[in-house]
Amino acid sequence: MSAIELAGAEKSFGAVHAVRPTDLSVERGELFAILGPSGCGKTTMLRLIAGFEVPDGGTIRVGGADMAGGSCWVPPERRRIGMVFQDYALFPHLSVADNVRFGLREGRLRMPWRRRSTELTGAARSVLELVGLHHKAERFPHELSGGERQRVALARALAPEPEVVLLDEPFSSLDASLRAGLRREVELILREAETAAIFVTHDQEEALSLADRIAVMHEGSVVQVGTPQEIYYRPRDRWTAQFVGEVNLVQGVADPVGIATEIGFFDLAEPAGPGVVRVAIRPEQLELRPDEAGNATIDDREFRGHDVLYRLRHETGGVVLVQRPSVELYPVGTRVRVRPGRGAVAPLRD
Amino acid sequence: MSAARHAGERTGTGPATAAAAVVALVAGLPLLYVIVRAAGAGADTWGVLLDRRVPGLLATTLGLAAVVCSATLVLGAGLAWLTVRTDLPGRRVLAVLCALPLAIPPYVGAVIYADLLGPRGALQGVLEPLGVERLPSIFGFDGAAFVLILFTYPYVFLLASAGLAGLNPHYDEAVRALGGGPLLAARTAARLLLPALASGALLVGLYVLSDFGAVSLMRLDTFTTVIYAELGGRFDPPAAAALSSVLVVLTLAVLVGGLRLRGGGRYTQTGAGYARRTVRPLGRAKWPALTLVVLVLAATLGVPLVVLVGWTVESLGDQAIGDFGGWAANSLLVSGLSASVAVAVALPVAMAIARGSRFGRVLGALAQSGYALPGVIVALAAVAISTRFFSPLYGTLALLVIAFVVRFLPQAVQAEESGLAQIGGNLVDAARSLGASRRRAFAQVVLPLLRPSLVAAWIVVFLTAVKELPATLILRPIGFDTLPVRVWTPARDGLYAEAGPAALALVVLSALPLVVVLLSRRGTLLA
Numbered sequence: 001m002s003a004i005e006l007a008g009a010e011k012s013f014g015a016v017h018a019v020r021p022t023d024l025s026v027e028r029g030e031l032f033a034i035l036g037p038s039g040c041g042k043t044t045m046l047r048l049i050a051g052f053e054v055p056d057g058g059t060i061r062v063g064g065a066d067m068a069g070g071s072c073w074v075p076p077e078r079r080r081i082g083m084v085f086q087d088y089a090l091f092p093h094l095s096v097a098d099n100v101r102f103g104l105r106e107g108r109l110r111m112p113w114r115r116r117s118t119e120l121t122g123a124a125r126s127v128l129e130l131v132g133l134h135h136k137a138e139r140f141p142h143e144l145s146g147g148e149r150q151r152v153a154l155a156r157a158l159a160p161e162p163e164v165v166l167l168d169e170p171f172s173s174l175d176a177s178l179r180a181g182l183r184r185e186v187e188l189i190l191r192e193a194e195t196a197a198i199f200v201t202h203d204q205e206e207a208l209s210l211a212d213r214i215a216v217m218h219e220g221s222v223v224q225v226g227t228p229q230e231i232y233y234r235p236r237d238r239w240t241a242q243f244v245g246e247v248n249l250v251q252g253v254a255d256p257v258g259i260a261t262e263i264g265f266f267d268l269a270e271p272a273g274p275g276v277v278r279v280a281i282r283p284e285q286l287e288l289r290p291d292e293a294g295n296a297t298i299d300d301r302e303f304r305g306h307d308v309l310y311r312l313r314h315e316t317g318g319v320v321l322v323q324r325p326s327v328e329l330y331p332v333g334t335r336v337r338v339r340p341g342r343g344a345v346a347p348l349r350d
Numbered sequence: 351m352s353a354a355r356h357a358g359e360r361t362g363t364g365p366a367t368a369a370a371a372v373v374a375l376v377a378g379l380p381l382l383y384v385i386v387r388a389a390g391a392g393a394d395t396w397g398v399l400l401d402r403r404v405p406g407l408l409a410t411t412l413g414l415a416a417v418v419c420s421a422t423l424v425l426g427a428g429l430a431w432l433t434v435r436t437d438l439p440g441r442r443v444l445a446v447l448c449a450l451p452l453a454i455p456p457y458v459g460a461v462i463y464a465d466l467l468g469p470r471g472a473l474q475g476v477l478e479p480l481g482v483e484r485l486p487s488i489f490g491f492d493g494a495a496f497v498l499i500l501f502t503y504p505y506v507f508l509l510a511s512a513g514l515a516g517l518n519p520h521y522d523e524a525v526r527a528l529g530g531g532p533l534l535a536a537r538t539a540a541r542l543l544l545p546a547l548a549s550g551a552l553l554v555g556l557y558v559l560s561d562f563g564a565v566s567l568m569r570l571d572t573f574t575t576v577i578y579a580e581l582g583g584r585f586d587p588p589a590a591a592a593l594s595s596v597l598v599v600l601t602l603a604v605l606v607g608g609l610r611l612r613g614g615g616r617y618t619q620t621g622a623g624y625a626r627r628t629v630r631p632l633g634r635a636k637w638p639a640l641t642l643v644v645l646v647l648a649a650t651l652g653v654p655l656v657v658l659v660g661w662t663v664e665s666l667g668d669q670a671i672g673d674f675g676g677w678a679a680n681s682l683l684v685s686g687l688s689a690s691v692a693v694a695v696a697l698p699v700a701m702a703i704a705r706g707s708r709f710g711r712v713l714g715a716l717a718q719s720g721y722a723l724p725g726v727i728v729a730l731a732a733v734a735i736s737t738r739f740f741s742p743l744y745g746t747l748a749l750l751v752i753a754f755v756v757r758f759l760p761q762a763v764q765a766e767e768s769g770l771a772q773i774g775g776n777l778v779d780a781a782r783s784l785g786a787s788r789r790r791a792f793a794q795v796v797l798p799l800l801r802p803s804l805v806a807a808w809i810v811v812f813l814t815a816v817k818e819l820p821a822t823l824i825l826r827p828i829g830f831d832t833l834p835v836r837v838w839t840p841a842r843d844g845l846y847a848e849a850g851p852a853a854l855a856l857v858v859l860s861a862l863p864l865v866v867v868l869l870s871r872r873g874t875l876l877a
Contacts, residue, residue: 075787077785079783082783083779083780083783085776102784157783166783
């Protein structure tokens, strides 16, 4: 049984089709990313699942139970869904402990005028221990750092043991220097909680490094669903290929074994053709070595620390991007021979 | 289909919106009444009014508004510049003092100056030995303008001060560096201050149009006093409604014009406010400038306080003091009730506006129509509607409270709406994703966070209500005297000194919270 199932779910705002009819399923324990540029409808998708938006059509199921569709409607508070908001939306008037308790039975019974209890018990304690903030239970949100706020928001969402946790751009409001570390931390917390998690992001690196599977969204449609490797090396169309990273889009002639292009002969990741097809070749799938009698010249290079990106002028006139470890550093103007390296390439459908 | 049935999830159509609709409807009744009644007044009534009354009243009322606005702009902006941007001695204390006349209702000022400058007044007493036998009369246009200027300039002063304090001093230096003289620099600053000045002038203009107390004590006929007379002695409701409709149109025109002037002149400063503020040395002009400020303060604070305290001390032994407690209690009762009701009923309206739907904005505009309705007109509508449809209500405290709530609802709505805007929708969504029903999300998240705004709204409405005069005069239950009534009634008959204790109590009551606000966050009361 899937944690989340969408069948034909869609939503428009006036003339804007925010989410076109979409089928999607997310499994228990899975870390799932919805990746797309801003305005592609990914946040609306999240809000549809959470129940903050009513779909115009289609059905939404959580943990096998119908939430929306037909005559069925379950309000957000009865969906067993946790949500971590982009700005965390911590309750500023409640302590960390009371924020976490809000979704628990003890929080429900708590009257606003009652003094806050200092004792941390049960689920609230264990979930705060999970995120490593049990020693800050009596602090208030404004006394915490950005990273701590995020972990409180996560703890609060996890406390009622939801079927799935939704995270809206969870790392976008953090400093770049903090992001990588917190990403790993959040991943470990989510894995330990064994909940399904869906997070929305516009950052392809974040999606690729964190998710078990990714859905790429473009203009309200999910254009491809797959593992990070599939999305990166076997993009289905040009837009996806370019959105998830630097890429060479090259035409070639396909035969049952592979594809012949002006750069050389590549293995195909899946059968295509026969005839002329377009493929996506990542810059790190190419090799180069200095060669006076080579087929390209280094026009420009971008030194990025761990690697270096070369922009080559191929003898046929085209531009070729090649990424190499930065220990293979050649000056601009060097005559080189570029050729296929490792890995199969994918035919594009457009 | 589910989408239609659950549209409430987004638009929030529920009990709250229904409540907002009821509030908006009640609040819109006076405006509706004025329109319907004025339209039905008949050609005769209109003909007579347009021939005989309206042209003169228009000239007086608009003239008064124009004179008072211009003078308060000069006075308010000048004082603001002196206390914020120059090295005037004691400017921090003076800045607080300059805002304080806000606590003296103009009709209290009118009582004081009518006595001092009127026939056989104190000034004449001083001048008589010198051979001055008759002073130019204080009553009429000049006296009304004089009093209104003295006690409404703080609106301009506060907004101009805030504007000047936020103005980036580097603009001044940039103009000079580009070769512009000090004159150009001053003109540039004036342009940048336009939004603040326009807001101040708008507040003053709206006040003058709605003022009843000061003009009536200065025996000047404006729309409000004539409407009051039509209601009282002559009792001609259609004429009153027709005149009211003209005044409403006038007020709306000023409101729209003022807002447009302010909105069109909104500039963005690049780079947030700089901490360093340049202060211009006044040099030899320092002492004349200080003298000027002190003179203004003497006229707006010193003289009124001395006179009021003097009158109060004189009447200490009188039995009138015995009734004084009752008037004060009545004032506190009606203002406290009105503030509490206004804060409560403003909440659904503020929520409807905050939700941002078109329906919500319409409700909000309707609920805030009291902003364009002088107290006389709200009272007129309350009398007419209650006697016609709910006659048991007429002459009760409840009707007075309802009229106050309608009149002061905009202030409560605005305070609560800005509070709601700061809370943001994500917190409610977060609460609901944690299993909280809408009701619980409201009770445990929205309400606790809104508490400061509710308190602020209550204080603002209370302070305005406690000074309200015309609606109280018209609607109060028989024998129900409040402090404003006890200021106005004896003063109307020329017994100025009798107004002393009530006026002093009113001033102290309004000044206390104002001082607290001014000292804690200078100038944010009106912002």
